Amino acid sequence: MSQGNTDVPAEAHTPQVCTVYDVLNRVSGKWSIGILVEATHGPVRFTELERNVKGISRRMLTLTLRNLERDGLLIRTVYPTVPPRVEYVATDMARELYRSLLELTGWAERHRAAIAAAREAYDRANDHGEPGRA
């Protein structure tokens, strides 16, 4: 989400807004969560992530990893062994975040069907002349 917009909507009349937005910015991105989950389960190596988060490209893995590390959500440890070995593990802060994310998981699970239904209904009601997308 968000482009190069450094200026958040901020001064909206509710302080929470910018905060939530801020968190979402941090966690959003197609791969952040998947990686965070892996790293929360324990230290993982680059290649492991590449395999487990399946679907992610090397590039995006690297980029996401860097951002997560930069925000203090991940700890990157390099072992100067013969074949380079790097491990990533979630920080306590990230683990807490993960727990909050679980709340969202619950919500999503509880309403997954309702949302799907809402979408279908909406699309059906509008797809009359609309070129179907999604």
Place this chain on the structure above:
Amino acid sequence: MSQGNTDVPAEAHTPQVCTVYDVLNRVSGKWSIGILVEATHGPVRFTELERNVKGISRRMLTLTLRNLERDGLLIRTVYPTVPPRVEYVATDMARELYRSLLELTGWAERHRAAIAAAREAYDRANDHGEPGRA
């Protein structure tokens, strides 16, 4: 977040992953939350949103509103009065989501400083010896 990628990472080994990702997809976007917050406080009109979410363009307001409505998070009511009157209000589902979002708010507030510090440290550590770029 998310480009034209219709195929979610999905089958990652943890079912929650795709779910959380799914929720985030729904709520992410620069304006979704702001609008959701407004609509959670009570029915709001298009123009009110345009004023309150300040910074949002007419176009983005419309688009975000549509998506939110499509997902069953917002109810759009049109009053066929002389000057068109349309009101948006959050559904119960959205209100629940909002509460979950509050969890994230808490997290963000608790770690805002730590994150800022982590970033500074990271940037400082990297901008030093990094010649040629950055």
Place this chain on the structure above:
DNA sequence: CTGAATCCCACTAGATACTG
């Protein structure tokens, strides 16, 4: 093995103008 560099496209979002 772990990553950085480059190319390219799709999508989000901003600005502006037009309409029932």
Place this chain on the structure above:
DNA sequence: CAGTATCTAGTGGGATTCAG
């Protein structure tokens, strides 16, 4: 008032390639 249409720019992300 409440949108819609169009045109453009910036960015996230995929693919591929190069390197320590």
